Amino acid sequence: MKKIKYVIAFIVCFTFINEMFAQDIIYKKDKTEIQAKVLEIGVSEIKYKDYDNIDGPTIAVRKDEVIRIKYENGKIQVLTPDIYRANQESAILDKTQAAKFELFSPLTGNLTFCYERMLKVGTNLDFKIGIIGPGLGVADNTGSGVFVKAGPKFLVGQDFVVPGMRYAHPLKGKYIKPEIIFSSFKMKNVYYWNSSTNTSGTTDVHSNSLAINIVFGRQWVLGNIMTLDIYSGIGYGLFCDTKSDDSNASGETFFEGYQYSHLYMGENFPLALSAGFTVGIIF
Helix, strand or coil: CHHHHHHHHHHHHHHHHHHHHCCEEEEECCCCEEEEEEEEECCCEEEEEEHHHCCCCEEEEEHHHEEEEECCCCCEEECCCCCCECCCHHHCCCCCEEEEEECCHHHHCEEEEEEEEEEECCEEEEEEEEEECCCCCCCCCCCEEEEEEEEEEEEEHHHCCCCCCECCCCCCEEEEEEEEEEEEEEEEEEEEEECCCCEEEEEEEEEEEEEEEEEEEEEEEECCCEEEEEEEEEEEEEEEEEEECCHHHCCCCCCCCECCCCEECCCCCCEEEEEEEEEEEEC
16 A cells, blocks of 8 residues: 555656646747747747746747747747748848849930849839940930939838738839939030021030939849839929030020930929839849
């Protein structure tokens, strides 16, 4: 009988000790340990009960703050970082820059090159430079010069980053981009300096313009290799100044609505319009 009592006492003690140490342990990145009863591991958080207060409220901890969980049965679950999670900004993807080209720019008398890079999650920098003159051209009096466009690109819509979402790619999605445009070029213009004899001349006209623009677009990423971007913009022409080299044409008004970088509607209606389609390589 004594042996039976000892066995029963041993079993009771073992069960009591096991219950004392049978708990889940959550190990956090800051090296703190939480004694808990894990209830649920979700997409963005882990829900648990405080082991010292099992009947108390449910507590949640962010999943990206946890390294591993040791369960009461001894099993260990290591939580590896998800490289596509939006809140892990430093590990989204290793390719966050793109060199692009305006596909149809040669048809409009220029070659436009673009550069985009991620500044932070949801915000990129976009810069364009256009070389006016090269290309197929659409007229005999194609100008020569340069234009630049620059502005931040803000991702919007369903591709934007919110807690718990997986971010597809930092260069992908719908966007709004406020930009500033500066264009400077010269081109040949014909003018009539003697109306009675219908005498005409040719002069070089220099055009300088400045505009602000709001661009709406969408960019696709193909296989983390290349980009396709289509956009249109509307804005305000701050000024457009044209001057002639020929003193005989000083009284002439040379207005050039097509600024290569954008369309300018004139001083009376200073609307600026732009549109385009780019292809690019991600690196």
